[in-house]
Amino acid sequence: MSRLPQLLDHRGMPVRRAELREEISAPTTRGVRSPLSAYPSDGLNPERLGAILREADQGDPIRYMELAEIIEERDPHYLGVLGTRKRSVTQLPITVKEGGEEQLDLDIAKELRSWLAREELASEIFDILDAIGKGYSHTEIIWDYSSGQYWPAKLKNRKQAWFRFDRIDLETPVMLDENGQECPYPAYKFIYAQMKSKTGLPLRSGLARVATWNWLFKAYTQRDWTIFTQTYGQPLRLGKFGSGASEKDKNTLLRAVTNIGGDLAAIIPESMMIEFIEASNVGASTEHYERRSDWLDKQISKAVLGQTATTDAVTGGLGSGKEHRQVQEDIETADATQLAAILNRDLIIPWVNLNYGPRPKYPTIKLSRPEEEDLKNLAEALGPFIDRGLQVSAETIYAKFGIPAPRQGAQILHPTGQNASPAASAPTGNLAAAPESKFEYRLNTLLDQSGVVAAEQSEEASEALISPQAKMADVLADMMQAPMQSMMAQIEGMVAAAGSLEELRESLLAGFPELDADRLIETLAEGMAAAELGGRAALEVESG
Structure with missing residues (x-):
């Protein structure tokens, strides 16, 4: 029996399938991965905060990560803007691009789309995006193999304090084993997300680095404000x-x-x-506390969302309103792009490799906000092209407008009123053109190809060669039925006034919006043929 080739992850670590089926980093109160946290914020001052940050810089992130979590719990503004940034990404639609055109590629993409429809995914992505605040996050993949195929059943967030970085470069993530020793984590078991707000080491690239100082200064301000209010308020x-x-x-x-x-x-x-x-001046005495707290909140808004207008009710002036929303969308796009690359590397490729082996190309996921499209202009632009023969799939139109295709036996809506033609009233699977659109199309065809039509007319029309002017009028009179004769005077006036075929087309379209297109087209076609033949006969008589 031939052995399967050894799978390697993007770090070059070998994949051990037995490890994939185990939950290897579950929390326990008696081990190194304790879910309990200390409170380094108690009695915090600039000196202690500096010491905590230096510890993190040297590879010991425990107190820094605990402080970052406490700030989210105690600062409503920071929690709000950070949550806004994360939730804006979790709500983005996720699309899948197939790795190729083979049937297997299509089947893999279909399986992936099915998994992405899980309701738990939004919450799992929210936890992965904890990397925005803290600089990085670790998520364990809980693989299910009960059906003989690997399936990512759960994505469980793991605390950053349970991991470290290699002491040599402080960039390569490692995990703590049961004995508290640093070791590489197994291949295909973790999603390691690094979301940089600035260039530098992972431990110094998160927004919490800024938020800690801002929170400390605001805590001083709020403490003084509270004392003043209690004493003098x-x-x-x-x-x-x-x-x-x-x-x-x-x-x-x-x-x-x-x-x-x-x-x-x-x-x-x-x-x-x-x-x-x-006290008569208490209000004026407390304003500077409020102004300082508000100013510090605005700095956090700028750091997290890139602007202040959408969070601090700052409107008017340069760069506000629409421009601020565009800044927020730029950040959202950058976050979504980083997250998609991380998931493709640490989840999608491992999933495909485990079940189907290495592929020439892999499916990829993308998180993006759909571009707004002017559907009214699209419909107005497509109509004339469809009338002229452009082939457009009905499924494409349904998808553009977000309308499901009608199921068999469903009641179908049809045009109503004077403009509805008998053909439009009959159920059909095609997108029928409105009568005036059909008329426009056939009239264009007639005017563009009048010479061809003239050459293919019957022998009856050819008899107009004997006396062109008189015979043309006779032919038109014979062909016109009673309902059409009332239009003759108006049509003759249009023909006489038109300086070109294009002007004649516009006059006919404007003058007869409710016209029976089929009957008029037949009449005009034969009339134009007679006129063409009559003109040729006149030239031959004059030249003879």
Whole structure:
């Protein structure tokens, strides 16, 4: 029996299929991968924050990652803008491009589309995009092999603190084994996503690096604001006692003043008095706290979303409104492009290799927002081309307009009113042209090919050679039925006034919008043939 070729991942690590069926990085409270976290934010100051960041720079990211998670929990603004950026990508449609045109390529792409329809995928992508804030993320692929084919049943997020980077380059990710030793993680088991907000090492490329300092400064501002509000925001309670008051009376008054501050209720002897003195400039004194907090929030908005208008109600002026939304869309596109490349490398290619072996080309996924299309202009532009014979698939039109193809036996809508022709009222699988469009098409054909039509007319029309002018009128009169004769005067006026065939076409289209196109075309065709033959006969008589 021949052995299957050894599969290697993009790092050159060999694939061990037995490891794929195990969950190798599940959390446990008693091991190195504990789901519990410390709180390095308690008592945080610039000196301690600097030490935490230096630890991360040297390859120990535990306290930095814990701090990054706490900031998301305690700063509503940072949580909001970061969540907006991640959710904008999770909601993008995902398309699949086949790796080739062979049937197997089509089958693989179909299987991939089926997997992408999972409802859990949006939540899994959201977790992968944790790399935007922290610089990178690790997601374990839980492979299912129960049906004899490898299937990514789940994508489970794993905490960054459970992984490290190679101590030599600080760029190659490694995992901690059960003994806490650093080792390469198995091939085809993890999606390693690095989402850079700046160039540099993974531990220094996340937005949390900026958010930590911003959060620290805002925490100081909010603490001072809280102290000021508690101290000066409430009226001063001043208790007064008489000159003969005893120590017991004084203590009673003090307790009363204190309790009014917390409980808003107290009792005092009748001989005592409490006054409430309000500060007159408290509002003006607190404005600078609010302005500083708002300013710091705007800096985070710029760092995360590239602008402030969509989050901080800043409108008007240069670069606002539409321009700010375009900046956000540019960031969304960049995130989606990075994520698609990561998933193609760490999920799609391994999946195909495990089930079908190495392929010349692999299917690829793409996350992108559909380009807005002016469907009205598209319909108006396609109509004339279809009338002139352009072949357009009905499936293409249904897809463009987002309309499902009618199932067999479904009630079909048809044109109504005076413009509806008998042909349009009959059920058909084709996109029937409106009567005026059909008339326009056939009239164009007639005017463009009048010489050919003239050469192919019957012997009856050829008798016009005997007396061209008189015979042409007789032929037209004989061919016109009673309903058409009423139009003759108007048509003759149009023919006389038209300076070219194009002008005649426009006059006929404008003058007879509800015309029976089939009957008129037949009449005009024969009339034009008679006129052509009559003109030739006149030339021959004059030259003879």
